[in-house]
Structures are given as C-alpha cells and as structure tokens.
Amino acid sequence: MTDKDKAEKKDKKERIPRQAMPEQDPRARITNFDEVPLGYSPETAMLEARRCIQCKKPGCVTGCPVDIDIPGFVKRVADGDFLGAARKIKETNCLPAVCGRVCPQEDQCEKLCILGKKWDPVAIGRLERFVADYERSAGSVEVPALPAPTGRRIAVVGAGPAGLTIAGDLVKMGHGVTIFEALHKAGGVLIYGIPEFRLPKSIVDAEVDYLQKLGVRIVTDAAIGRLKTIDDLFAEGFHAVFLGVGAGAPVFMNIPGENFSGIYSANEYLTRSNLMKAYRFPEYDTPIAKGRNVAVIGGGNVAMDSVRTALRLGAENAYIIYRRTKTEMPARAEEVHHAEEEGVQFRFLTNPIEYIGDEKGWVRQMVCQRMELGEPDESGRRRPVVIKGSEFTIDVDTVVVSVGTMANPVIPMTTPGLETNRWGYIVTKDETGETTRKGVWAGGDIVTGSATVILAMGAGRKAARAIHDYVMSL
Amino acid sequence: MHRITEKVVLSENIVKTVFEAPEIAKKRRAGQFIILMIDDRGERIPLTIVDSDPVKGTLTIIYQVVGKTTDQLAQLEPGDVIQHVLGPLGHPTEIDGIGTAVCVGGGVGIGVVYPIAKALREKGTRVISIIGARTKNMLILEEESRGVSDELHVATDDGSYGYHGFVSDVLRDLITAGTKIDRVFAIGPVPMMRVVANVTRPHGIKTIVSLNPIMVDGTGMCGACRVTVGGKTKFTCVDGPEFDGHQVDFGLLMSRLQMYAEQEQRARELCRCGNHDR
Numbered sequence: 037m038t039d040k041d042k043a044e045k046k047d048k049k050e051r052i053p054r055q056a057m058p059e060q061d062p063r064a065r066i067t068n069f070d071e072v073p074l075g076y077s078p079e080t081a082m083l084e085a086r087r088c089i090q091c092k093k094p095g096c097v098t099g100c101p102v103d104i105d106i107p108g109f110v111k112r113v114a115d116g117d118f119l120g121a122a123r124k125i126k127e128t129n130c131l132p133a134v135c136g137r138v139c140p141q142e143d144q145c146e147k148l149c150i151l152g153k154k155w156d157p158v159a160i161g162r163l164e165r166f167v168a169d170y171e172r173s174a175g176s177v178e179v180p181a182l183p184a185p186t187g188r189r190i191a192v193v194g195a196g197p198a199g200l201t202i203a204g205d206l207v208k209m210g211h212g213v214t215i216f217e218a219l220h221k222a223g224g225v226l227i228y229g230i231p232e233f234r235l236p237k238s239i240v241d242a243e244v245d246y247l248q249k250l251g252v253r254i255v256t257d258a259a260i261g262r263l264k265t266i267d268d269l270f271a272e273g274f275h276a277v278f279l280g281v282g283a284g285a286p287v288f289m290n291i292p293g294e295n296f297s298g299i300y301s302a303n304e305y306l307t308r309s310n311l312m313k314a315y316r317f318p319e320y321d322t323p324i325a326k327g328r329n330v331a332v333i334g335g336g337n338v339a340m341d342s343v344r345t346a347l348r349l350g351a352e353n354a355y356i357i358y359r360r361t362k363t364e365m366p367a368r369a370e371e372v373h374h375a376e377e378e379g380v381q382f383r384f385l386t387n388p389i390e391y392i393g394d395e396k397g398w399v400r401q402m403v404c405q406r407m408e409l410g411e412p413d414e415s416g417r418r419r420p421v422v423i424k425g426s427e428f429t430i431d432v433d434t435v436v437v438s439v440g441t442m443a444n445p446v447i448p449m450t451t452p453g454l455e456t457n458r459w460g461y462i463v464t465k466d467e468t469g470e471t472t473r474k475g476v477w478a479g480g481d482i483v484t485g486s487a488t489v490i491l492a493m494g495a496g497r498k499a500a501r502a503i504h505d506y507v508m509s510l
Numbered sequence: 511m512h513r514i515t516e517k518v519v520l521s522e523n524i525v526k527t528v529f530e531a532p533e534i535a536k537k538r539r540a541g542q543f544i545i546l547m548i549d550d551r552g553e554r555i556p557l558t559i560v561d562s563d564p565v566k567g568t569l570t571i572i573y574q575v576v577g578k579t580t581d582q583l584a585q586l587e588p589g590d591v592i593q594h595v596l597g598p599l600g601h602p603t604e605i606d607g608i609g610t611a612v613c614v615g616g617g618v619g620i621g622v623v624y625p626i627a628k629a630l631r632e633k634g635t636r637v638i639s640i641i642g643a644r645t646k647n648m649l650i651l652e653e654e655s656r657g658v659s660d661e662l663h664v665a666t667d668d669g670s671y672g673y674h675g676f677v678s679d680v681l682r683d684l685i686t687a688g689t690k691i692d693r694v695f696a697i698g699p700v701p702m703m704r705v706v707a708n709v710t711r712p713h714g715i716k717t718i719v720s721l722n723p724i725m726v727d728g729t730g731m732c733g734a735c736r737v738t739v740g741g742k743t744k745f746t747c748v749d750g751p752e753f754d755g756h757q758v759d760f761g762l763l764m765s766r767l768q769m770y771a772e773q774e775q776r777a778r779e780l781c782r783c784g785n786h787d788r
Contacts, residue, residue, distance in 0.1 A: 218596065220554075220594040256594070258596075259728075262537070263533055263597070284730065285731065286731070286732065286733045288733065295736055295737075296765075297765055298769070300733075303731055303733065307727060307732050308726060312554070313551075317773065318780050320551045320553075321551060321578055321777060322553040323553075323773035323774070396765060397761070444729065444748075446730065
C-alpha cells in the first residue's frame with residue numbers, strides 16, 4: 037500500500053480535522069506582550085498526532101533543514117510518550133521550543149506532508165512546540181551523557197540560532213566550545229528581534245541554560261573583531277572558529293528626512309522593546325517612542341513584528357506601508373493574519389519618498405507615492421512601478437524602517453584572508469560553510485543574507501560535522 | 511562583572527570612575543569608547559575611555575551626571591560592580607604625522623580630549639590644549655592636561671578663572687596670531703563643537719570632533735546613533751566616533767539627542783523620589 041492509499045484509508049476511518057491551537061483574543065492581546073497562541077493540551081496534541089499516517093518515505097523530513105525524525109516524534113506523541121517525543125526531536129534539534137514557534141512550517145515540513153495534498157497537513161510545528169513546552173514545564177529536561185573530551189576547542193562567534201545550534205552539536209561530540217556574543221545576553225535575533233508575544237524570552241533563556249548545562253561556555257559583552265580578532269582566538273588556542281554573526285546592519289532607504297527623531301530601523305525598535313524591555317519603561321531604563329500614528333515600512337516578518345509591537349505600545353493607527361500587494365508580501369501568512377486581526381492597517385502599493393519634520397526635528401508626516409505592479413523582476417515578483425503625480429501624505433509620529441538588513445563589516449574588516457562578496461557576506465567554499473580562511477567556518481545570515489532561524493540552524497548543523505572532521509584531523 | 515576600584519568627584523556633577531576590564535584595557539587605543547549597562551534593568555550608554563591601565567587591567571571614564579543612568583553610576587563606590595561593559599568600540603583617533611595639534615575640550619569633553627592629547631604627545635606632535643568650563647569649580651583635569659601639552663590655555667564662561675570667554679575665542683585668537691595649526695580636535699557640548707568648526711572652517715584647518723549620540727548596541731546593529739556627515743548617513747558607533755567637524759550636521763545631532771528628553775526627565779525624577787524599586 038502506498039503512502040497515498042494509506043492516507044485515503046485513514047481518512048475514511050477517522051477523519052480527524054487538523055486541530056486548531058487556542059489563541060488570546062485579539063482585543064485583549066493588543067494590550068499585553070504575552071504570547072498570542074496558547075499551545076495544545078495533551079489531549080489535543082494526541083488527537084492531532086493520530087492524524088499522521090507514518091509514511092514509509094516521509095516527505096516532511098526532507099523538508100526539515102535539521103532532519104528531525106518527524107514521524108518518529110509524532111508517533112510518540114500519539115502514544116502519549118511526550119518525553120520520548122522530546123528526546124527524539126532533540127537528537128537533531130536543540131531548540132525545539134523555538135522552532136515550533138518561529139519556523140515557517142508551511143514552507144517546509146508541513147508543505148510536504150502527504151495529507152496536505154487532499155486535506156490539511158499534520159500540524160507538525162504545533163506538535164513540536166507542545167512537546168518542547170511539555171518537557172520544559174515538567175522539569176524533565178535531560179542532559180545526555182557526553183563522550184570523552186577530545187581536547188579540541190572551538191570558538192563560536194555570535195549566540196544566535198546558528199551559533200547556538202553548532203555549539204550544541206560540537207559539545208555533544210566532546211569538544212570544548214566557547215560562544216562569544218557582543219550583546220549582554222545570548223540568543224541573537226531570538227532575544228533582540230522576535231517579540232515576546234511571538235517567542236517568550238523565558239523559552240530562549242531555557243534553551244541557552246540547557247546548552248550551558250551541556251558544558252558550552254558563553255562569554256557575553258565580547259565584540260569579536262574589536263576586543264579580539266579571529267587571529268587572537270587562534271593564538272589563544274582555539275582549533276577552529278565558526279562565524280554566525282548574522283546580517284545585523286539595518287538598511288535605510290536614503291530618502292530625505294529619514295534621520296528625523298521618531299524614525300527607527302526595525303532593529304533598533306525591536307531591540308529597544310525586546311532586548312532592553314522598553315515596553316516596561318520606567319521599570320526598565322530604556323525608553324521607546326510610544327507613537328499614536330506609527331508607520332512600518334516593509335512587508336516581511338520583521339515588519340509584522342514591528343507593527344504589532346507598535347499596537348501593544350498604544351498606537352491608535354498602526355500602518356504597514358508596502359510597495360507591492362498582499363500577494364507579494366514575504367511575511368508568513370500566519371503573521372499577516374494575526375496583524376489583520378489586531379487591527380493593523382495595510383497600505384499596499386504605497387512607497388514613502390520623503391519625511392517631513394516639525395521645528396524640533398521630530399517626524400510629522402510622510403510623503404508617499406502610489407505604485408502599480410509591472411513585469412516580474414529577478415525575484416519573480418511583479419515589480420512595483422511609480423504612478424506619476426500620485427503623491428499624498430500620511431500623518432505619522434513614529435516610523436519603523438523594515439526594508440531589510442545587510443552584513444556588518446567589523447569581522448571581515450579585521451580578519452585577513454576572509455573573503456566576502458560584493459554585498460559583504462562571507463564567501464563559503466561549499467555547503468559546510470568553510471570559508472577562504474583556514475580553520476574558519478561561517479553560517480546563517482552572514483553567508484546567505486537575511487533568512488530564517490531554521491536555515492541558520494541548518495547551516496550550524498552542517499558546519500558542525502565539517503568542523504568535527506577538521507579538528508579531529510589536526 | 512566589572513568591579514569599581516576608584517571613584518572621584520571631580521566637580522559639582524562630573525565624576526571619574528575607574529573599574530576593572532582587563533581585556534579591554536589591553537586593546538584600547540585613544541579615541542575609542544565603551545558601552546556600559548549598570549545592571550540587567552539598565553540602559554546601554556556609550557562613554558569614551560579616558561585612560562586605561564593594561565597592567566592593573568582597569569579603564570577610566572569621566573562623565574557628567576545628566577540622567578538616571580549617570581546618576582546611578584555616580585553613586586557606585588569602590589567594590590560595587592558594573593554588570594556589562596562592551597568595548598573597545600569605534601575607530602581609534604588618527605594620531606600619526608601631525609606637526610601641531612590644538613586639543614579643545616569643553617566641560618566633560620576635557621576628559622575625552624585628554625587621552626587624544628596624550629596619544630599625540632607620545633607620537634611627537636606639538637600639543638596646544640585649550641580647556642574650558644562654565645565656571646572655575648566645574649573645570650576638570652587642568653593638571654593632567656598641562657602634563658600632556660606643550661601649551662595650555664584655560665577659559666571660563668564667567669571669567670572666574672583663566673580667559674573670560676569661550677574656548678573657541680581662545681582658538682580664534684591663536685589662529686589670528688598666526689599660530690601654525692595642522693589639526694584641531696574639539697570635544698565638548700554640541701554647540702561648542704559647532705562653533706569651533708565654524709572658527710576653523712574659513713582657515714581650512716582640519717577639525718575632528720568626537721560625537722556622543724544616543725546608542726543602543728554600539729556594534730552597528732541598530733542605527734540609533736546615525737548622524738549626517740557631508741550629506742551622508744553614518745553610524746557613529748562603527749564609522750566614528752570621530753568625524754570631520756566641517757561636515758557634521760550638528761543641528762540634527764542636537765535634535766536626536768533630545769529624542770527622549772521627556773522620558774529621561776521622568777526616569778530621573780522617579781529615581782530621585784526613591785520610587786524606583788531595584
């Protein structure tokens with residue numbers, strides 16, 4: 037019997053619909069920063085897991101950048117063995133509570149689920165989240181036995197998704213691992229970028245704690261490139277270096293008035309709110325503009341995070357200004373849906389060309405142009421074209437520019453022999469992430485440009501195997 | 511964790527703090543800065559490193575008490591700790607091949623220009639320092655500045671000590687008197703730096719200013735510290751902190767420094783009233 041036949045048969049027998057996950061009511065949730073989805077109950081999780089037909093050739097696994105044995109863990113959930121399910125996931129993924137929340141499952145595992153061809157795919161992400169949360173709240177997070185120390189030391193630069201993943205993998209192979217992080221807290225984009233209402237910081241802290249229990253050493257407040265160069269790290273006795281420093285530099289549009297007060301990069305806006313907890317000012321010392329009319333420029337996940345943060349900070353009007361249409365928006369459908377439910381106002385086919393400020397230099401208005409869609413461009417999306425004479429203004433007092441990020445130049449600048457491409461991203465020789473500098477690997481956004489948490493984790497995983505082979509050959 | 515080893519109140523509201531940061535002390539060069547965060551609820555503020563002692567492993571900062579964080583910092587005594595210190599950040603000052611330099615420091619800016627004067631002197635540059643403050647008892651580092659200068663001029667706004675007037679007036683007089691000046695370093699309040707830049711511009715004397723805008727991460731990640739220099743946007747933390755004073759849009763810098771004036775006021779008041787439970 038083929039997997040497809042199995043699916044048909046199962047459907048005739050049971051017809052369990054894909055289980056919804058309860059969420060905070062939109063009207064209530066825009067007044068707090070608590071997580072929006074509330075997670076499955078054990079009963080719901082088991083019911084959802086029973087929908088999986090345990091394919092012989094599971095498509096879902098091929099869609100997972102870190103090769104989780106998805107049917108294996110789902111089977112355990114169906115059987116009520118939640119801790120067993122957690123162990124199964126952790127064989128290849130050290131951050132399941134994070135991935136269950138922020139992975140674009142609809143483009144990965146769930147996209148390839150055979151049930152999705154005719155019905156809805158198994159809610160793999162929700163199950164992963166349930167399992168990780170169950171394990172954590174049961175206080176049953178186990179530290180596996182580690183192999184004998186190899187005596188090899190590896191420096192990981194950047195405590196984001198790529199760095200945390202590779203650190204977990206390498207320490208489990210018996211290597212000594214030290215992560216250097218420039219900020220005062222580990223987690224990278226999981227801490228400074230993704231808001232509390234989408235990824236509670238206590239979860240990231242728990243994942244980081246777990247790595248430390250495994251023996252990973254984390255040094256915060258360490259600006260590699262300035263405090264120590266890559267050469268210094270080798271001189272200190274590290275055998276290999278992994279660079280997972282992200283694409284952290286914000287892109288601005290270089291239009292007149294963009295430096296007025298009240299105009300932020302998404303990085304700054306989110307860092308103030310998430311990392312520095314400005315939404316709890318003055319309990320925390322970092323302030324943030326609590327605008328009444330907030331415009332967020334851009335259509336990606338970071339833009340959705342920013343605009344939903346603005347609502348929670350008390351905005352009366354929170355706009356997404358996007359130069360194409362809803363169809364072309366790169367944000368996940370789920371995030372767009374949440375933003376719509378919460379009352380975000382979408383202004384499609386609109387592009388800012390200038391900001392107007394008041395006598396104190398604070399932004400008051402943005403001048404926009406209307407756009408229409410033309411021929412597809414190199415990204416395959418239809419190119420937005422300006423409609424001449426269509427200028428109009430929108431009253432704003434806070435603007436968040438969320439049109440992308442680029443590579444931070446500090447490490448390439450201070451590392452001889454490390455080649456970068458014309459956008460400043462680090463050049464790698466193969467998919468393990470080996471760079472042009474001996475003993476140095478790189479992965480995540482600093483190689484690919486802005487992508488997803490899980491792709492960075494996948495890059496960390498691949499580099500871990502290559503670094504292991506390399507240091508053991510020394 | 512960075513233990514404080516020394517604290518000195520230099521004037522009414524200018525304080526010097528010395529603390530342990532051995533790795534930064536080893537690497538730091540003149541002109542660079544740190545970001546510090548006193549505790550886990552604190553904000554991240556940039557401060558220029560005034561001095562470092564690689565042997566003792568300490569850094570020296572000098573700051574004016576202007577808000578909640580500097581107020582809190584000024585209350586820390588030897589033995590207390592600063593939780594987080596990141597650095598050294600920014601480009602070091604270019605100090606090579608300068609014949610004669612004038613180092614102009616205003617107020618707390620004297621603390622920032624002092625290490626540059628010291629570094630220049632060590633390179634064999636002839637250093638003329640002009641330091642100034644509102645009034646005599648607000649003047650800091652007079653002896654230290656004298657020690658690293660071939661010539662020292664002191665000015666006070668109210669005439670209570672030294673020249674009666676602004677540091678920029680002293681500089682103008684030097685230029686008028688025909689003093690050969692290859693470069694000016696001017697550090698202090700934004701209006702002072704603007705005036706100094708205006709004084710040197712017609713004479714084509716290259717003038718370097720060190721900017722201290724609001725920052726968050728200090729590593730080029732957020733753009734809070736962006737300034738307009740020569741019509742282009744620059745990030746002070748990674749492109750600076752020193753820029754060509756003739757190119758800086760000082761008006762923009764001033765308005766961006768005022769961005770959180772209301773919240774800063776509120777935080778400081780809460781702090782003073784002791785309502786701020788920490």
